[in-house]
Amino acid sequence: MTVTGANFTSATQVRFGANPATSFTVNSDTRITAVAPAGTGTVQVTVTTPAGISSEFVTYAYTSVSLPVLSSVAPSSGPPAGGTTVTLRGSGLSGTTVVRFGATVAPSFTVVSDTQVTAVAPAGSGTVQITVTTPGGTSNGVAYAYASVPVVSSVSPQQGPVFGGNTVILTGSNFSGATAVSFGSTAATSFTVDSPTRISAVAPAGAAGAAQVVVTGPGGTSSPGVPYFYLDAPVLSSVTPGSGPVAGGTGVTLTGSHFLGATAVRFGATPAASFTVVSDTRITAVAPPSTAGAVQVTVTTPGGTGGGLSYLYLAAPVLTALSPAAGPVSGGDTVTLTGSGLAGTTSVQFGTRTAAFTVVSDTALTAVAPPGPAGPVGITVTTPGGTSNALTYSRVLPPTI
Incomplete structure (x- = not known):
């Protein structure tokens, strides 16, 4: 307490009521600083010198002041640089x-009420105790941690589709208490802090290209530097040839775009027997076996699955009858073949000799018998679905007299 007046130079005592000050210092003839002793109520402050005791009625009131108590701090952590309002x-x-x-x-700091104070954290490190001092004394401490800035060292996988939705594993340090994960300027759809060094995040949708992955925690936001690449889904523009046998094995060329990094080529639900990514616009694949009918060809990359063009599986042609069943060794007669799967006929063979032919329908065709030696020969039909069974045609010699 500061006591002001006059003639203080030789002061020998300062009293608060009947109790002497715990200590005092004569600063000048007009000023004394004194430490108040314990007491109650309102008392008179007096100064004693060799000339006597002061007589002015100057009072000092003792009031009941409670010791402050802290119950919580929010947030309970912040960056080493300080500046966080708690x-x-x-x-x-x-x-x-x-x-x-x-x-x-x-x-x-700002006193909001008797139960709340806001304060700006100074710079610091480690975990410290926050205390509040009032005229009633100093409070208990509540813990506040100076957290380090998160560091992202890698993401896996490093790429995914523009529509997002895939889970990405982030590795690094100082992830505890992370409050946000962002891919570029877009917040992750969701994330889980697995440990101080690992976060599982679901990538949001994004534009094709690179996006910097950053983590925000109590210590601040990680520096950009680890990219995640958004990829367009593959686009399929043609399938050549567009059909093949149910046995599979046909080499098929797929053209389109965004094929790099392809992980699968499927014919319907069945993976291709094998495939090679020739370029970003071309894949060669070997068709797997399947049942007869059309299937959708699709290509899968880290950017997603695209395609949807048809590939037709064809059953091998079947021959059931021929007419006539015999002809001259000189050839030239027209033979009608009936059966099924004949519409796509590419070749008719009489043994090893190729015949000219005309497709009438899927169940009939006509062929011109080539010349050959006398005797039986097998007739077969070949289509993109394979080669048929053989029917017997007999060449006969002309009569002689």
Whole structure:
């Protein structure tokens, strides 16, 4: 307490009522600083010198002041550089005169009410105790952690479709308490902090190209530097040839775009027997076996699955009858073949000799018998679905006299 007046130079005692000051210092003839002793109520302050005791009635009131109590701090952590505004809750806070983070005084604070104070964290490190001092004393401490800035060292996988939705594993450090994960400027659809060094995040939708993956935590936001690449889904523009036998084995060329990194080529639900990514616009694949009918050809890459063009599986042709069943060794007669699967006929063979032919329908064709030696010969028909069974045609010699 500061006592002001006159003739203080030789003061020998300062009293608060009947109790002497715990200590005092004569600063000048008109000023004394004194430490008030314990007491109650309102008492008269007097100064004693060799000339006597002061007679002016100057009073000092003892008031009941509770010790402040802190119950919580939010947030409970922040960056080493400080600057985070924290909210302290408790009781007896209205007379707060100082807020400390460990031994360091907060650069500023605001008393909101008797139960709440906001304060700006100073720079620091580690975990410190926050205390509040009022005329009633210094409170208990509540823990505040100076957290390190997150560091992202890798993402896996490093690429995915523009529509998002795939799970990406982030590895690094200082992930505890992470509050946000972003792919470029877009927040992750969701994320889980698996450990201080690992986060599982679901990539949001994004534009094709690179996006920087960053993590925000109590210590701040990680520096950009680890990219995640958004890829367009593959586009299929042609399938050549567009058909083949149910036995599979046909080499098929797929053309389109965004084929790099292809992980699968499917004919319907069945994976291709094998495939090779020739370029971003071309894939060669070997058709797997299947049942007769059309299937959709698709290509899968980290950017998604695309395609939807048809490939037709054809059953091998079947011959059931021929007419006539015999002809001259000189050839030239027209033979009608009936059966099924004949519409796509590419070749008619009489043994090893190729015949001229005309497709009448899927169940009939006519062929001109080539010349050959006398005797039986097998007739077969070949289509994209394979080669038929053989029917016997007999060449006969002309009669001689």
